[in-house]
Amino acid sequence: MFPTKKVQTLIGSKIRVEMKGSERHLLEGTLNSVDDYLNLHLLETVEIVDGERARSLGSVILRGNNIILISPVE
Amino acid sequence: MFPTKKVQTLIGSKIRVEMKGSERHLLEGTLNSVDDYLNLHLLETVEIVDGERARSLGSVILRGNNIILISPVE
Amino acid sequence: MFPTKKVQTLIGSKIRVEMKGSERHLLEGTLNSVDDYLNLHLLETVEIVDGERARSLGSVILRGNNIILISPVE
Amino acid sequence: MFPTKKVQTLIGSKIRVEMKGSERHLLEGTLNSVDDYLNLHLLETVEIVDGERARSLGSVILRGNNIILISPVE
Amino acid sequence: MFPTKKVQTLIGSKIRVEMKGSERHLLEGTLNSVDDYLNLHLLETVEIVDGERARSLGSVILRGNNIILISPVE
Amino acid sequence: MFPTKKVQTLIGSKIRVEMKGSERHLLEGTLNSVDDYLNLHLLETVEIVDGERARSLGSVILRGNNIILISPVE
Numbered sequence: 469m470f471p472t473k474k475v476q477t478l479i480g481s482k483i484r485v486e487m488k489g490s491e492r493h494l495l496e497g498t499l500n501s502v503d504d505y506l507n508l509h510l511l512e513t514v515e516i517v518d519g520e521r522a523r524s525l526g527s528v529i530l531r532g533n534n535i536i537l538i539s540p541v542e
Numbered sequence: 543m544f545p546t547k548k549v550q551t552l553i554g555s556k557i558r559v560e561m562k563g564s565e566r567h568l569l570e571g572t573l574n575s576v577d578d579y580l581n582l583h584l585l586e587t588v589e590i591v592d593g594e595r596a597r598s599l600g601s602v603i604l605r606g607n608n609i610i611l612i613s614p615v616e
Numbered sequence: 617m618f619p620t621k622k623v624q625t626l627i628g629s630k631i632r633v634e635m636k637g638s639e640r641h642l643l644e645g646t647l648n649s650v651d652d653y654l655n656l657h658l659l660e661t662v663e664i665v666d667g668e669r670a671r672s673l674g675s676v677i678l679r680g681n682n683i684i685l686i687s688p689v690e
Numbered sequence: 691m692f693p694t695k696k697v698q699t700l701i702g703s704k705i706r707v708e709m710k711g712s713e714r715h716l717l718e719g720t721l722n723s724v725d726d727y728l729n730l731h732l733l734e735t736v737e738i739v740d741g742e743r744a745r746s747l748g749s750v751i752l753r754g755n756n757i758i759l760i761s762p763v764e
Numbered sequence: 765m766f767p768t769k770k771v772q773t774l775i776g777s778k779i780r781v782e783m784k785g786s787e788r789h790l791l792e793g794t795l796n797s798v799d800d801y802l803n804l805h806l807l808e809t810v811e812i813v814d815g816e817r818a819r820s821l822g823s824v825i826l827r828g829n830n831i832i833l834i835s836p837v838e
Numbered sequence: 839m840f841p842t843k844k845v846q847t848l849i850g851s852k853i854r855v856e857m858k859g860s861e862r863h864l865l866e867g868t869l870n871s872v873d874d875y876l877n878l879h880l881l882e883t884v885e886i887v888d889g890e891r892a893r894s895l896g897s898v899i900l901r902g903n904n905i906i907l908i909s910p911v912e
Contacts (some may be wrong), residue, residue: 783906783907784858784906785856785858785906790904791907796839796844797839797840797841797844798841799840799841799842800861800909803840803842803876805840805841805844806840807839810907821907821909822910823844823905823909823910824907824909824910825841825844825845825876825908825909826906826907827876827902827903827905827906827907827908828843829903830858830869830903830904830905830906
């Protein structure tokens with residue numbers, strides 16, 4: 469299964485996303501939709517700082533090319 | 543609804559955008575238009591520094607590939 | 617009007633461009649041409665450092681994908 | 691053999707991947723799938739910090755454009 | 765004239781190129797060829813550090829998407 | 839000759855590649871293959887740190903968009 473298809477199987481479940489940026493940038497949320505560029509729409513998103521849930525962001529759109537890594541949250 | 547479609551539903555309303563750059567770069571403005579690359583045209587844009595509205599930028603165009611995250615402002 | 621069309625309306629007028637790079641990188645110049653990737657050709661370009669016109673660069677071409685933000689100079 | 695084809699020959703075996711990010715970011719895992727953009731799906735992924743296996747990440751998707759380097763683990 | 769066409773008019777003459785990277789990265793060389801992505805082939809290339817010609821690199825290929833700025837050297 | 843064609847003429851010979859990343863990142867190896875995106879497959883690759891051959895990496899694939907500069911090693 470191709471990497472983008474694998475991400476599609478995660479729709480409706482909770483994922484962790486590491487984004488590019490000047491500092492380590494981790495987000496956790498429920499995957500609502502994804503397209504071929506790995507642009508993501510997450511719901512109930514929270515920022516993770518030092519392993520702790522730091523700030524609630526709600527509904528967010530993430531630009532695919534700035535995603536480093538996506539992993540399912542067990 | 544695909545991520546880019548979700549952004550289209552935000553036209554006319556206020557959004558917050560986190561951009562790439564050497565420091566954390568947050569902007570808030572009214573979304574005037576968006577294309578398939580997530581290039582954005584914002585009106586009445588202000589820079590947010592340390593959670594405060596810092597500088598008024600007015601009308602700005604943001605390059606889609608340098609956007610980290612878009613979220614609606616409630 | 618799409619974001620790239622908005623930039624085309626700025627041809628012939630003065631714009632400010634924030635570029636990616638290791639430090640905050642601001643340029644001001646007269647927009648001579650722009651293409652669909654937001655590659656820009658500026659004339660009479662100057663670098664802005666700490667809000668001051670620092671260095672004259674003349675005619676420059678800027679690569680679209682490394683542009684963070686474009687705004688008209690009033 | 692083209693570079694992307696070479697990566698396809700590594701499916702099922704262990705690879706090391708260096709990613710972009712604010713610090714040196716190394717991952718090791720079993721390559722499950724790869725597409726034309728070099729998006730990767732890895733299994734049993736671990737983060738490597740200072741040459742040591744630091745953190746277990748399990749199943750991860752890596753965005754191709756943020757990959758610096760891929761090498762087979764002997 | 766579109767930005768990429770403008771660069772084509774510089775073939776055979778000396779240009780200055782600012783590249784992305786962890787530090788400010790300036791190169792000067794004679795433009796031998798350019799394609800639609802602004803990939804460049806330069807000859808007699810030298811690195812510029814603190815405004816001085818620092819290191820001779822000879823023939824180099826520069827990846828277009830990592831170019832910040834191109835300007836003719838008068 | 840277009841920049842990507844120029845790189846193709848270097849197949850079978852030794853090249854030096856500067857990559858993006860958080861620190862200056864230099865690699866030297868024998869070019870085995872290259873595609874239109876400048877993705878590279880190198881053999882007998884070594885990392886260069888402070889002008890010295892630091893670490894042997896063997897066979898590596900480099901993602902084209904993260905390449906800053908390619909030059910032949912004389």
